[in-house]
Amino acid sequence: xxxxxxxVIGGGPAGLMAAGQAAQFGAKVTxxxxxxxxxxxxxxxxxxxxxxTNVAPINEFIEHFGPNGRFLRQAFHRYFSEDLIAFFHVxxxxxxxERGGRVFPxxxxxxDVVEALVDWATQSGVKIWTQSPVxxxxxxxxxxxxxxxxxxxxxxxxxxxxxxxGGASYPGTGSTGDGYTFARQAGHTIIPVxxxxxxxxxxxEAGKGLQGxxxxxxxxxxxxxxxxxxxxxxxxxxxxxxxxxxxILTLSRGIVDSLHVGKKxxxxxxxxxxxxxxxxxxxxxxxxxxxxxxxxxxxxxGLLPKTLIPVCINLTGIxxxxxxxxxxxxxxxxxxxxxxxxxxxxxxxxxxxxxIVTAGGVDTREVNxxxxxxxxxxxxxxxxxxxxxxxxxxxxxxxxxxxxxWLAGRSTANQ
Numbered sequence: 001x002x003x004x005x006x007x008v009i010g011g012g013p014a015g016l017m018a019a020g021q022a023a024q025f026g027a028k029v030t031x032x033x034x035x036x037x038x039x040x041x042x043x044x045x046x047x048x049x050x051x052x053t054n055v056a057p058i059n060e061f062i063e064h065f066g067p068n069g070r071f072l073r074q075a076f077h078r079y080f081s082e083d084l085i086a087f088f089h090v091x092x093x094x095x096x097x098e099r100g101g102r103v104f105p106x107x108x109x110x111x112d113v114v115e116a117l118v119d120w121a122t123q124s125g126v127k128i129w130t131q132s133p134v135x136x137x138x139x140x141x142x143x144x145x146x147x148x149x150x151x152x153x154x155x156x157x158x159x160x161x162x163x164x165x166g167g168a169s170y171p172g173t174g175s176t177g178d179g180y181t182f183a184r185q186a187g188h189t190i191i192p193v194x195x196x197x198x199x200x201x202x203x204x205e206a207g208k209g210l211q212g213x214x215x216x217x218x219x220x221x222x223x224x225x226x227x228x229x230x231x232x233x234x235x236x237x238x239x240x241x242x243x244x245x246x247x248i249l250t251l252s253r254g255i256v257d258s259l260h261v262g263k264k265x266x267x268x269x270x271x272x273x274x275x276x277x278x279x280x281x282x283x284x285x286x287x288x289x290x291x292x293x294x295x296x297x298x299x300x301x302g303l304l305p306k307t308l309i310p311v312c313i314n315l316t317g318i319x320x321x322x323x324x325x326x327x328x329x330x331x332x333x334x335x336x337x338x339x340x341x342x343x344x345x346x347x348x349x350x351x352x353x354x355x356i357v358t359a360g361g362v363d364t365r366e367v368n369x370x371x372x373x374x375x376x377x378x379x380x381x382x383x384x385x386x387x388x389x390x391x392x393x394x395x396x397x398x399x400x401x402x403x404x405x406w407l408a409g410r411s412t413a414n415q
Contacts (some may be wrong), residue, residue: 011038014384014405015164021409050110167358195355
């Protein structure tokens, strides 16, 4: 039996895992990476800390991907978070589990992950060609037979090609959507790609002057054309253009789709989610009574971060120098309503270069979930973000890349 010849396009987490797994099973593997070094996007993931995976159980894990998550069930059942953690432990990269079940390298350095992966793939026998952008696939009689790069053509006894080029987010790392072009060339449907897990641009003046303000333990509700469509609790951050932070990034997945079809989107921030209307009113009554001779702006210092006070004064319309005992029931009601519903209109979202992942991609209905092989072209496989699967923040997306890469690599070697 001759040695199987495998080409992997893309040196990110999915590509490195796929290449290494195929090589471990005896295949001759060439990995083609367009950039000068592999793992560029992985290097900057998790703000340089690399959130590898999450310890959530598989059913809960899949829910974070939305309806398309079911496509990943086969891959996750074959290779999941505990397997990935053990894999990196063997490679000398111990991990730690933090709040929300997020798993990071114990060193806190994504460079340790990248170096371990590249070393493992190389030692497994993978030949890594850097600065080798692929121009197109070579397909004959419904089967992929090789690829053409900028410098050469690889088509000698090629048994399989794995497309693991990533999405279109952070294009500076090499993720420029090349895989979609290759997939279209092979006859695949591409679900329209758009930024996911991306900061939002706020309309109007309400958020002006709040740059750098971080709000913890707040609840944000999304209103789309006047209807509640989503909600998240946690931390958010104001920037010079609008808002970001964990819950904003999570909510952005649905917001981007709404904006692209012209819907009106607003964010409602509940600054006091632990207090219902009655308890919050009791708190305000107590504060105004206790500080009856202090000015409104001074009393607000016990309720809000400093930079949010001028915004509150402006939007509630209560004079900053009005003393506590002069504030009427109507004004108190206005303040209470604002604290529970600080509204921000969403104008747009930031571009792909600021998106953590890409939504859309290769239609999963055209890919076999048991092997990651194309249902259209024999010998063509997909792994990672190039597929139409994306999840919330928290390690879910990287696990999907590793799991689909693992499955694609083993499937190509064991045909």
